[in-house]
Amino acid sequence: MPIGLEVSEIKKLDEMIEKRRQVKQGQMLYANGDPFTSLYAIRTGFFKTCVVNEDGREQVTGFQMAGEIIGLDGIVSDQHSCSAIALEDAEVCIMPFASVEDLSREIPALQRHVHRVMSREIVRENGMMMMLGNMRAEERLAAFLLNLVQRLHARGFSQSEMVLRMTREEIGSYLGLKLETISRTFSKLSDDGIIEVKQRYVKILAPDTLKKLSNPQTCQTVL
C-alpha cells in the first residue's frame, strides 16, 4: 500500500503478509478481549467495528471497506478493545504486527504509512465526536451518506448510487440515533427529493443539497 518502494522492499512486504483469511457474513474477525497479534487489511468485503458497554449497549465505531486497515485498537494493551464483524463475505490479509514493526524499522516508507493510517483514524474519530456532539439527525445522516459514496467512488463505484451493507439499526448505532430516527430521516430526505431510497438501495439525487444539509454553513456562505 505505501508507495515508492523498491522491488526488494515489496518482496519483504509480500512475505510479511503471511496469509489470508476468509470471513463469512456475520462472522467475527476478532472480538473484544481477543489477544492482539495482527492488523488486517481488507481485500474484499465490508466490516463494522463496535464496542460494547458493560451493560450491553453497543456502539458501532466504524464501517470499513476494501483497502482499509483494522485492528489498531489492539496495539495499546495487546488485546482488542472492540470487535470486527463482516457485514458481507470478506477476505482479509493478516499482517502480524511484530512483522509490521520489524519491517517499519527497515523501510521508512512503511513506517510513514503506518503512522499515517493511525493518525487518519484519530482524525476520523475527531470528526465523529463533532458529529455525535453537535449535529442533528438529518446532518448526521447526510454526512454519513456522503462519506460512504465518496469512499465507494474512490474504489471505482458510482458516485451517486449505492447499496448499503448495514441495517438501519447499525447506522443508528454509528450515528448515535435510534433505527426509527434513521428510517424517518431517510423518508424525509426522500420526500424532499434529495435522495431515492428503496430498502438498502440509495441514490443521491441532489448531492449539493445533501452537502448543504451536512454542513449548514456552506449554505449560508452561498446566500
Next chain:
Amino acid sequence: MPIGLEVSEIKKLDEMIEKRRQVKQGQMLYANGDPFTSLYAIRTGFFKTCVVNEDGREQVTGFQMAGEIIGLDGIVSDQHSCSAIALEDAEVCIMPFASVEDLSREIPALQRHVHRVMSREIVRENGMMMMLGNMRAEERLAAFLLNLVQRLHARGFSQSEMVLRMTREEIGSYLGLKLETISRTFSKLSDDGIIEVKQRYVKILAPDTLKKLSNPQTCQTVL
C-alpha cells in the same frame, strides 16, 4: 517515557527533544491548519484540543495533562486538523516528528511506545463515541469526573478532590451537552450527596455511587 532503554538511547532521546516551549493560559500551542512538524509532550499545565465545524460549532475532543502527548492529528496530512489551547500556563517539550521517526527505527522500544500512544488515543476516542452515542447526561458527567480524578491521582494528586481547569461550557462541548445541562447535572449530583461542588472545586463523596452512575450495569450486577 518508554522504559527499558540503554544509556546511549536515553541520550539520543534527550537530543531529540530539542527545546521546550512555554504556553500561557488561553494561548494556542497549534491551530487547525497549521503545518505539522512536531509532537508535544506536556511537561506541566493543562490543555484542551478542539475541532471546529465550517459553521463555527466547536467540539472539544480532549483534555490533556502532564505526561500526555498531543499533536498526533497532524501526522496524516502534514497539517493539524485541530487546535490545542492551554487552559493554564503550560510547558511542553517539542519533539520534531522527523526525529521521532528516525529514532523509532533505531530504538524498538521507542517505536513500540509511539504505536501504543497512538493506539491508546484511538481506543479513548472509541470510548468517547460510546459516551456521546449511548449515554445520558448524568452518566457522561460521572464518567468524565471519574476519568479526571483517576488521571490526576496517577500524577500524585488526591483521588477524591480536584480543581477543574475548564469551564462548564468546555465540559459540555466535550460531553456533547450544553453548559446549562452540565450545571444542572452538577447540582443534581451534589443534591444527591454524591459530590461536593463549589465552582471549579469538586470533591467526590461517594465514588462507588458515581461509578454505578457511569455504568448502570455494575449496579444491576450487585443487586
Next chain:
DNA sequence: CTAATCGTTTGATTTATATCAAGGACTTTG
C-alpha cells in the same frame, strides 16, 4: 470602591429524538 465582565445557577418552556406500538415488505425455510 464601583462597575464591568465572565462564568455559573436556576426556572420556564420548547423541541428533537426516543419510546411504544402496529403493520408492511422482503427473504428464507419448509
Next chain:
DNA sequence: CAAAGTCCTTGATATAAATCAAACGATTAG
C-alpha cells in the same frame, strides 16, 4: 406456496436535553 423471520416504515406519545431568560457570584479593570 405458506409460514416464519428480519428488517423497515409510520403513527402516537413521552422525555431528556436544549433554549430562552434572569439573576447571582467571582474576578478584573478603572
